[in-house]
Amino acid sequence: MNMDVRTHKPDVRKKVSLKIFNTLRLEAIAPIMFVAHSTDDLSEFAKRVCSWDDFYLLGAGSNIFIENDILNKPVLILGKEFSYIERVDSLSLEIGAATALSKVISYTIEQNLRGLEELAGIPASIGGMMACNASSFGKELLSLVEEAAVIDESGEIKHVKKSDIRYSYRRSSLENCIIIKAILRFDEACDVREKVISYLGKRLDMQDFSYPSAGCIFKNPLNVSAGYLIDKCGLKGFRVGGAQVSLKHGNFIINRADAKAGDINYIIAVIKERVNERFGIILEEEIVRWKI
Ligand SMILES: Cc1cc2nc3c(=O)[nH]c(=O)nc-3n(C[C@H](O)[C@H](O)[C@H](O)COP(=O)(O)OP(=O)(O)OC[C@H]3O[C@@H](n4cnc5c(N)ncnc54)[C@H](O)[C@@H]3O)c2cc1C
Known part of the structure; x- marks a missing residue:
């Protein structure tokens, strides 16, 4: 395993824009980002934080919804050594x-x-x-x-x-x-x-890659897809500010142009209300919210 275990100064970055770190491309500032370059760094970090709720752990940022302009906790990210x-x-x-x-x-x-x-x-x-x-x-x-x-x-x-x-x-x-x-x-x-090409083709047919998104917003309820329910409520294409329910996939909210977290939250609230009214189903979110 090629992980660097030498002792070094912690790699702490300040006032980091998270726009490139989340696939929804929402703008937000992390006052502190800790980049771990070794397992020692991670152990040290884990020992220093009081609880698991004291930081945000970032992967590729494809399932997170950052709700605030400025975060109040450090962001931990694994460096290229991982x-x-x-x-x-x-x-x-x-x-x-x-x-x-x-x-x-x-x-x-x-x-x-x-x-x-x-x-x-x-x-x-x-x-x-x-x-x-x-x-x-x-x-x-x-x-x-x-x-x-x-x-x-x-x-x-x-x-x-x-x-x-x-x-x-x-x-x-x-x-x-x-x-x-x-x-x-x-x-x-x-x-x-061949299999990869075939599944990639199916994904491109179904999902919306034309604008930034976090993939599916809601989990699928038992035996039915959330996207189908959203479509049946006539919400495909529903737009608030810079955010819009994808015309291609009802369970995707896309960032058409400089969407704000408030735009996305509004759309999520409308979807939940309409789906519940029409089908008596309470949609559960799949995205991970980063909220102060
Ligand atoms: C276009 C698009 C298509 C998608 N299609 C699918 C799909 O088909 N199926 C599907 O399941 N998902 C899909 N997703 C959602 C997303 O890619 C998955 O949920 C993925 O697992 C998130 O991984 P990530 O590295 O981006 O994690 P992040 O979004 O960065 O984090 C997600 C959660 O994982 C935690 N996490 C990240 N790294 C670690 C780690 N090293 N240790 C412990 N916890 C960690 C974070 O703290 C957070 O709670 C899609 C997203 C997009 C944008």
């Missing part, structure tokens, strides 16, 4: 938590390793996907995870075996730790590229 792929054996890879899914997909295409094709195109990090149990076309990322290494609240590194990782729709028992790496097990196949 972005790597290493071969463990012929079918297993050790992957750093900050590694972009796109990088892993490219590697698995080169190496004929099957397993992640259904998830191709999700603009996320492996750590964030494990925390949220990202899934797509019936494939859950956590189903491939054999073992994970995490930092727990006491700052200790814990190795968690597959049998101890519990997960369900968008929930994971790893969501309350700092995930640092995982071992994923694949199958061998020679049609990985």
